[in-house]
Amino acid sequence: MRVIVTGGGTGGHIYPAMAIAKALQERLNDIRILYVGTRSGMEAKLAPENGLEFLGISGQGMPRQLSTEILKAAGTNVRALWETKKILKEFSPDLVVGTGGYVSGPVVLTAAFFGIPTVLHEQNAFPGKTNKILARMAKRILLTFPESEKYLGVKDKLQVVGLPVREEIGKIDRRAGAKAFGLDPSKKTILVTGGSRGALSINQALTGLLPKLAEYPDIQLIWATGTATHDTILQELETRNIDWQREQWRILAYAEHMPEALACSDLCICRAGASTLAEISAAGKAGILIPYPYAAENHQEYNARAFENKGAACVILDKELNAEILWDNVQKVLLNSFKLEEMAARAKEAFAPGALDRIINLCLQTAWR
Structure with missing residues (x-):
């Protein structure tokens, strides 16, 4: 089995992605996992440090105000789509898991376009804009807070699962x-x-x-x-x-x-x-x-x-x-x-x-x- 996990920008997106990746490795013997993130993001350092195979792509968050930076960001993200297409073709995943952050956008979007099963995990009570956009394309959406259901509009795909924490939390007296x-x-x-x-x-x-x-x-x-x-x-x-x-x-x-x-x-x-x-x-x-x-x-x-x-x-x-x-x-x-x-x-x-x-x-x- 081959799985791509993706998520970046902040630790809030990266750590859940790594937790999912490592748990899949523990559950299955015959599995290969690839972490796809931006070349300049925290994930480029953290994923390899945690023993995960990593490939970097282009990627940039879209500015919130109109400026020439929007054109630059749009060009960067179009390039990320082509880079993702190449990775998907070579890696041939059975599943793509996205945990948010703008890097999830091109990876999950391209995978869904080619019919590869996709899962999103949303950590927050108010979903990020990337996951809002991807929600209609993903096959399944996993939520931390039930409060986020009303913002996604695809109830048949939603399931409240919570958020992984370090195993020792709550077990020390x-x-x-x-x-x-x-x-x-x-x-x-x-x-x-x-x-x-x-x-x-x-x-x-x-x-x-x-x-x-x-x-x-x-x-x-x-x-x-x-x-x-x-x-x-x-x-x-x-x-x-x-x-x-x-x-x-x-x-x-x-x-x-x-x-x-x-x-x-x-x-x-x-x-x-x-x-x-x-x-x-x-x-x-x-x-x-x-x-x-x-x-x-x-x-x-x-x-x-x-x-x-x-x-x-x-x-x-x-x-x-x-x-x-x-x-x-x-x-x-x-x-x-x-x-x-x-x-x-x-x-x-x-x-x-x-x-x-x-x-x-x-x-x-x-x-x-």
């Missing part, structure tokens, strides 16, 4: 998680992260919140500031005479042991990318979500609202975020044990476990052989 950070498993713990590089607005709000949090020595903190702003944050804390090296606080550039951090936390303060929310759900944690305001089509707010509507999280818009509003929400959730437990339970129910197995089963059902 609280005591082991706390031990990894030298914390007390019996105390309530806040986990704050804005991604690997950090989120400036979240970091600024938390800096202002720390003096209030210092009044509660029984509340622990794991704060991953992000590598880009870590030194600046520490300098700011020093300037404000905030003792950040407290026994109950862990202020890190990057949380290398995120499964353990989730295991020992009670409340997560974070952005609202689909992968982040899937991990919060798998771990069963209450959340205060601050959607990234510049995400494509504002999809992070749609994701966050979906969790909020389920009673799994509170939402603070980035433009409204400050230390006072954040602290008010922390108090309302963390200091109310009933609300904290209820939100954690709702988060656990937001996505059913076993997403990857469901995705692989449906991929195999869709393929030619």
Whole structure:
């Protein structure tokens, strides 16, 4: 069996594609998988590093405003169609799986044109424009959020499957998680992260919140500031005479042991990318979500609202975020044990476990052989 997977631009598209590829390899002995992405995208580095065969094509996102760049992008994407046609002819796949990002466009479109079975996986509550366009051509569309159904208009092809997460998420007990950070498993713990590089607005709000949090020595903190702003944050804390090296606080550039951090936390303060929310759900944690305001089509707010509507999280818009509003929400959730437990339970129910197995089963059902 031969399968092409494609998805790029951001980790939110790339990591699900790689998870699907590796799970197919584990499920079948006689399989060859090819990852097709852009030559200059993150996937060109990440796919080979994860042991996947990779081929690069041209590709460029279409500008949102009229300009000469539109003509340039259109020419690049037409070239990508011809490059994809050559790859399909030489590789002869039984299935093409797209996880979004503009590189999925030419690959899935060309495969569908030649009658090759195609599967799309949409990670967000508000579908990306590439998947919206491809939805009518794909043979099957797999969704993370049921809320995205109404935007695609092809109900007979849709199936809600969830989103794959790292296998260890939700399987590490609280005591082991706390031990990894030298914390007390019996105390309530806040986990704050804005991604690997950090989120400036979240970091600024938390800096202002720390003096209030210092009044509660029984509340622990794991704060991953992000590598880009870590030194600046520490300098700011020093300037404000905030003792950040407290026994109950862990202020890190990057949380290398995120499964353990989730295991020992009670409340997560974070952005609202689909992968982040899937991990919060798998771990069963209450959340205060601050959607990234510049995400494509504002999809992070749609994701966050979906969790909020389920009673799994509170939402603070980035433009409204400050230390006072954040602290008010922390108090309302963390200091109310009933609300904290209820939100954690709702988060656990937001996505059913076993997403990857469901995705692989449906991929195999869709393929030619």
